[in-house]
Amino acid sequence: MSAHPNSSRYAVIGAGLAGAATAWQLAARGAEVALLERTRPAAHDGSSHGSARIFRYAYPDPFWTDLVVRAKPCWEELERLAGRRLITPTGALDFGTTRDPAALARVLAGAGVEHELLDAASARARWPHIAFDTEVLWHPGAGVVDAESAVAAMVAAATACGAQLRTGWDVVHVERTRGGYRITSTGGDVLDAGRVVVSTGGWLPALLDRLPLPAAVRDAVPRLQVRQEQAYHFPYRDQPPAGTAPWPTFIHKSPRIQTYGLPGGRDAGFRGQKLAEYNAGRVLPSAAEQDGVVDPANRARVVEHVRRHLPGLVPEPYAETTCLFTNTPTEDFLLDGADGITLLSPCSGHGAKFAPLIGELAADVATGATGAPERFRLPRTPLPAPAAPEEMAARA
Incomplete structure (x- = not known):
């Protein structure tokens, strides 16, 4: 030094x-x-605040899946140094009319990542708290990163x-x-x-x-776009018993809306699922202009999505927050x-x-x-x- x-x-x-x-x-x-x-x-x-970010392998572009495969041993080394788990295993689901689970499955197969492609009926039988509208990709190696x-x-x-x-x-x-x-x-x-x-x-x-x-x-x-995103925590209708597998993370993509969800962790008192519409927040000149105010129209869209597609959640958020996405084109x-x-x-x-x-x-x-x-x-x-x-x- x-x-x-x-x-x-x-x-x-x-x-x-x-x-x-x-x-x-x-x-x-x-x-x-x-x-x-x-x-x-x-x-x-x-x-980078909070306890809930999705760790997943499913991308339509093999470049990203291969990068996740390279990142996993780095996480394991960090967990060894920290003496604690930083990624909670949950598995992940991908579905929706514009998500193309079959194409994602081909990418995971090429990378040697364990996965399963199910029809909607089979997926509903396994996860009755989600109303699937297409075939579904499941990969068990996904989880939730405790960012903070x-x-x-x-x-x-x-x-x-x-x-x-x-x-x-x-x-x-x-x-x-x-x-x-x-x-x-x-x-x-x-x-x-x-x-x-x-x-x-x-x-x-x-x-x-x-x-x-x-x-x-x-x-x-490149032009950098800063967005004030918003996320909502919805309570589980039936709280998962202690020691059982948590809800999986998921991405549901359709022409109307793209949402993602994951167990909220300590951010939400372990009571529910964190849900957000992807890249739907207000555009800011810079992070300094954020005000932490949730858009009521966005809240209404996400609540309606929960009502239609997530019967295992009560469609009334008990907590909400904003965060920053900084996007390249x-x-x-x-x-x-x-x-x-x-x-x-x-x-x-x-x-x-x-x-x-x-x-x-x-x-x-x-x-x-x-x-x-x-x-x-x-x-x-x-x-x-x-x-x-x-x-x-x-x-x-």
Whole structure:
């Protein structure tokens, strides 16, 4: 570690799932790391709070399924370090007229992921609390990620390897220096770093213009859309007995609405199922504009969906919340950069399941070990190569 308290080899801005994972992976490789967080890790107004995110293998594109397969051993390693389970097994169901369960089954077969394709009647016999309207894909390896506990585990793993966690560190400015970058907070704190990883989720659009990136890099960043999503917790008509299998997670997709559901965990007092309409929230200029207000029209759509398709739930939410989705136009992630600044936005509402692996990929990019998957990179205009490692002038 540096003897200088205001300098670090790497600075990771943002301690959500992706930032915490990156700090962990960098520190585990012996790098000097400072993890800077606007408020606290897994902040309630970010994208990594709470105990319920879906871990699933079913994607229509084999690229994503293969990435989940790669992520699973990373989760197992994190659980070993944490000494606790971070993914609760539930299995997952995919159905609906535009979900194409048969195509999903072919992808899982190609990846060697255990699965079963059932007709609607067989599925209703097994899960009578769901009114299936098409054939159904079941894969038992899915589950629920405890996002907030996962962030805490990765921060603990990072600090155990020597990383510094600095909370209450709201970055207002990043400027280039002779030895790297100087990062300044709204409170006037200053940190000098050789390289910077920016993993700020819904705050990235507002921060982008304050990063000293080459114009070609900034222009290549895809348009990022921040949405204030809303989710509802519906009580079970019959509470599952203790020790029995929980409700599965599910995705139900039709031309009218796309919903997802999962056991709500401690977020909802373990009383019900968390349900939301996918990508239906209000579009915001940036995360700072969120107000936490649920759209009554959205609530009504989701309640009607529960009434029609989920007879095992009482169609009256007993809790509701908002959260942030930060989407790229293709729903791919953003992991690229230049000149010693790495932009990391594994987002678009489906990044949580990949978190420990994303940390590995981001650490590779930040250190210059290798590039990210091609589809996560910025368009291949001529971009400056990453800056060669240098000792910080401020440490002299």
